[in-house]
Amino acid sequence: MTDSSLAFVFPGQGSQRTGMLKDAHARFACVRDTFQQASDALGYDLWALVSGDDQEALNLTETTQPVLLTSSVALWRAWQSVGGAAPAMMAGHSLGEFSALTCAGSFAFEDAVRLVRLRGEAMQNAVPVGEGAMAAVLGVEDADIERVCAEVTAAGSGIVEAVNYNAPGQVVIPGERAALDSAVAALKEAGARRVVPLPVSAPFHTTLMTPAGDRLRDALAELPLQPPAIPVVHNVNAETASDPALIRTLLVKQISSPVRWTDCVRAMAAAGVERVAECGPGKVLGGLNRRIDRALESWYLEAPADLCALHAALAA
Numbered sequence: 294m295t296d297s298s299l300a301f302v303f304p305g306q307g308s309q310r311t312g313m314l315k316d317a318h319a320r321f322a323c324v325r326d327t328f329q330q331a332s333d334a335l336g337y338d339l340w341a342l343v344s345g346d347d348q349e350a351l352n353l354t355e356t357t358q359p360v361l362l363t364s365s366v367a368l369w370r371a372w373q374s375v376g377g378a379a380p381a382m383m384a385g386h387s388l389g390e391f392s393a394l395t396c397a398g399s400f401a402f403e404d405a406v407r408l409v410r411l412r413g414e415a416m417q418n419a420v421p422v423g424e425g426a427m428a429a430v431l432g433v434e435d436a437d438i439e440r441v442c443a444e445v446t447a448a449g450s451g452i453v454e455a456v457n458y459n460a461p462g463q464v465v466i467p468g469e470r471a472a473l474d475s476a477v478a479a480l481k482e483a484g485a486r487r488v489v490p491l492p493v494s495a496p497f498h499t500t501l502m503t504p505a506g507d508r509l510r511d512a513l514a515e516l517p518l519q520p521p522a523i524p525v526v527h528n529v530n531a532e533t534a535s536d537p538a539l540i541r542t543l544l545v546k547q548i549s550s551p552v553r554w555t556d557c558v559r560a561m562a563a564a565g566v567e568r569v570a571e572c573g574p575g576k577v578l579g580g581l582n583r584r585i586d587r588a589l590e591s592w593y594l595e596a597p598a599d600l601c602a603l604h605a606a607l608a609a
Contacts, residue, residue: 294378294379295380296378296379296380296568297381297565298565298567299380299381299566299568299570299607300384300566300568300570301380301382301383301393301396301569301571302385302386302569302572302578303365303383303384303390303392304386304573304574305361305385305388306357306358306361306492306493306497307491307577308361308574308575308577309351309352309357309492309574310348310574310575311343311344311345311346311347312343313364313574314343314364314367314368314574316596317371317596317597318340321367321370321374321597323367323373324368324371325340327363327370327402328340328343328363330403331402331406334403334407335359335410339363342356343360348492353413353417353422353494354413354497355410355413355414356413357388357413357493358388358391358410358413359407359409359410361389362391362392362395362405362406363406365385365389365395365396365573366395366402366405368572368573368594368595369572371597371600372572372594372600375600375604376604377603377604377607378607379523380523381524381564381566383396383397383521383523383525384527384528384558384561385525385528386457386528386552386577387457387497387498387552388412389573390525390527390528390544391544392572394525394540396572397521397523397524397525398521398523399519399520399525399537399540400518400519401517404517408509408512408513412505412509412512415505415508415509416495416497417494417495418505419501419503419505420495420496420501422495424470425467425468425469425473426468426470426473426490426496427466427473427491427497428465428466428489428490429457429463429464429488430477430485430487431462431486432485433462433480433485435455435458437480437483441479441480441483442454442455442466442468442476445472445479446468450471450472450475451469451471451472452468452472452499453466453467453469453473453476453496453499454500455551456498456499456552457554458551458552458554458555458556459552459555459581460554460555461585463584465491467493467496473496497548498548498550499549501549506546506548509544509545509548510545514541518537519537521535526557526561527540527547528543528547528552528557529543529546529547529550529551530543530553531557531560532560554578554581554585555585558581558582558585558589559585562586562588567589567590568606568607569589569591570592570593570594570603571591571593571594571595574595575595576591576593579592592606
């Protein structure tokens with residue numbers, strides 16, 4: 294059964310934390326099986342990393358990406374196991390777009406978990422650890438952020454770009470560290486209410502990621518990819534796609550292009566979505582979604598009680 298008012302969204306990097314999904318892992322065999330399936334595909338114990346205390350290791354992008362995708366797929370399977378309704382639409386933030394496509398049936402899970410590990414490695418290798426960073430800027434107009442980034446880049450201290458349009462008044466800027474530091478200083482002078490460093494290890498979605506896109510294109514060409522059974526709204530253009538060739542193109546483009554999350558959420562609302570469930574650890578997207586459209590209900594699926602609450606609400 295599909296609920297026409299429901300959308301599922303899948304978080305990207307920054308939502309990871311040690312100890313996440315502890316209760317779901319204890320409660321649902323399908324969650325445990327999903328982590329085992331991913332561990333077998335990758336050749337190391339993914340759950341040991343999640344349940345440990347090494348946050349720094351978890352934050353390395355080649356680790357974070359398969360961990361988050363596995364977490365989201367595990368919770369999706371838990372939702373299905375309790376008889377949860379299928380959403381009318383899906384979307385994912387950055388890496389979360391791969392989670393959405395996997396849950397929608399475009400990728401086989403083992404293929405997806407290996408693909409996002411490669412994606413993470415390619416993104417990390419595009420800019421060495423320590424030479425790139427990202428920060429969220431709050432309280433400055435998009436146009437002013439774009440102007441500051443362009444001025445800093447033109448001044449020659451390195452590349453910094455506005456890439457994640459997360460919500461009105463919140464834009465993420467990544468870049469080479471010196472350029473990012475200069476842009477942050479200029480934006481604070483321009484009246485930024487807050488600038489928050491993000492726990493990621495590379496400047497994602499900038500033109501610095503172009504070499505990573507080349508590697509991803511080659512990997513995608515070798516994988517079977519099916520039309521999604523549930524429409525997925527893509528980050529690059531806030532539109533859905535059913536043609537596998539177009540989906541491949543959008544996924545490659547996404548790696549070095551802005552994430553237009555505000556537009557994605559508005560597109561789902563325009564299509565009739567009223568409830569948005571965050572299928573993954575944390576509540577990052579729910580907070581953004583409320584800032585984008587206060588009429589949307591935000592739900593979360595990390596804990597068993599969360600799944601039961603949404604199931605009951607949809608049945609009411």
